[in-house]
Amino acid sequence: MAEQRVTVEITDGVADVRLARPDKRNALDAAMFAGLVTAGERLKSEPGVRAVVLSGDGPDFGAGLDFGMFQAMRNGNRLSTQVDLPASRGPARSAGQRAAYVWTEIPVPVIAAITGNALGGGLQIALGADIRIVAPDARMSVLEIRWGLVPDMTGSQLLPELVGRDVAKELTFSGRVVRGEEAVALGLATRVDPDPRGAALELARNIAGRSPHAIRAAKRLLDLAGRVDLETGFAAEQKEIDALIASPNQVEAVAAEFEQRPPQFTDPVVVH
Numbered sequence: 001m002a003e004q005r006v007t008v009e010i011t012d013g014v015a016d017v018r019l020a021r022p023d024k025r026n027a028l029d030a031a032m033f034a035g036l037v038t039a040g041e042r043l044k045s046e047p048g049v050r051a052v053v054l055s056g057d058g059p060d061f062g063a064g065l066d067f068g069m070f071q072a073m074r075n076g077n078r079l080s081t082q083v084d085l086p087a088s089r090g091p092a093r094s095a096g097q098r099a100a101y102v103w104t105e106i107p108v109p110v111i112a113a114i115t116g117n118a119l120g121g122g123l124q125i126a127l128g129a130d131i132r133i134v135a136p137d138a139r140m141s142v143l144e145i146r147w148g149l150v151p152d153m154t155g156s157q158l159l160p161e162l163v164g165r166d167v168a169k170e171l172t173f174s175g176r177v178v179r180g181e182e183a184v185a186l187g188l189a190t191r192v193d194p195d196p197r198g199a200a201l202e203l204a205r206n207i208a209g210r211s212p213h214a215i216r217a218a219k220r221l222l223d224l225a226g227r228v229d230l231e232t233g234f235a236a237e238q239k240e241i242d243a244l245i246a247s248p249n250q251v252e253a254v255a256a257e258f259e260q261r262p263p264q265f266t267d268p269v270v271v272h
Contacts, residue, residue: 006035007057008042013050013208013267014175014201015043022058028121029066030083033095036125037085045270050212053202054104054129055113055125055197062122064143097155104158104223111206113196114189119143119177124153127162130219130262131203133196136180136188142168145175161226163187169217179198211249 009016017039019026022104026032043049043093056062083095092101103125112129120143126132132142144151151159151172163186166167171178171188183189184253194201207215217240224233244250256263 002174004035005029006039008039010046012205012210013048014204015046015049015052016201017052017054017158019056019062022056022060024066025060025117026058026062026122027063027066028096028099029068032066033083033099034085036099037083037102039093040099040106041086043104043106047270048267049108050208050210050215050267051108052103052110052206053197053200054103054110054125055200056115056122058116060116060122061112061114061118061138063117063123064085064120064122065147074205090220092154094152100124100128100153100155104130108212108217109215110145111200111204113200114138114140114175115196120147120151121153124151124155124158127155127158129202132183132189133191133193133199133203134180134183135194136192137194138180138183138189138196139177140179140183141175141177141190142171143175145172175229196260209262211253211265212249212264213246213249214253216268217244241253 004032005019007018007020007022015268017030019036021027021032021155027246043052053105085098088098090101090105092098100121109131110129111131111133114126114134115138116135118126118138118140120141123140123142142151142155150156159171163171167186178186178188180189180192184192221233221240224236252263252265
């Protein structure tokens, strides 16, 4: 059932991941949670993957929780807790948290392409991406307050990093809808494009053509920024650069530049 909710196609190092429930605006139910976690866990160690594009089938990225989940809450039931998943090794433990946070744990860049609605849980999944490309008329909202809830899919912790604590509070307390240009101005999105998925795939292909070791190292370093002290961050920077200099892919990058030809990189060995 999980495979029906999320599809993954890998072409030339780019994993094209799609929420595949367009008839329900890609609303999140137990099977969608399981599908997202399964897809993300697979891509953590999938050989040859150099970039990931995350989008939704149909007009919407994700309209939030399925109505059935809300109906169950009225009786005190959290259907998301009934999702059968392997034990988590990371900080995210609930199914909803893992469905969003797993994208931050993938070692290569993840680009979310957002069209239509990205509301509530749908927005929180998008927050797990490294980059968010949005349509001008996309509708993004921390919608949980309208249902008497709070963001519980890692959004309460990740959103302030992007937009600042005060803006995160304003969006969370009000539940108001933010569209493309404002989302970029606030830091909620990276840039606007009339064709977010096309732009995301183009960027992903560009990334896939770079040294995969350098791209992974860059993601590790940038994810440390602001989360560790400067001494630790600077030390990590030197460790990464020492490992890259004179490595086969770094030598190939220099040679390809001087010879004006496409580089031929080798992918990291995946350790399961």
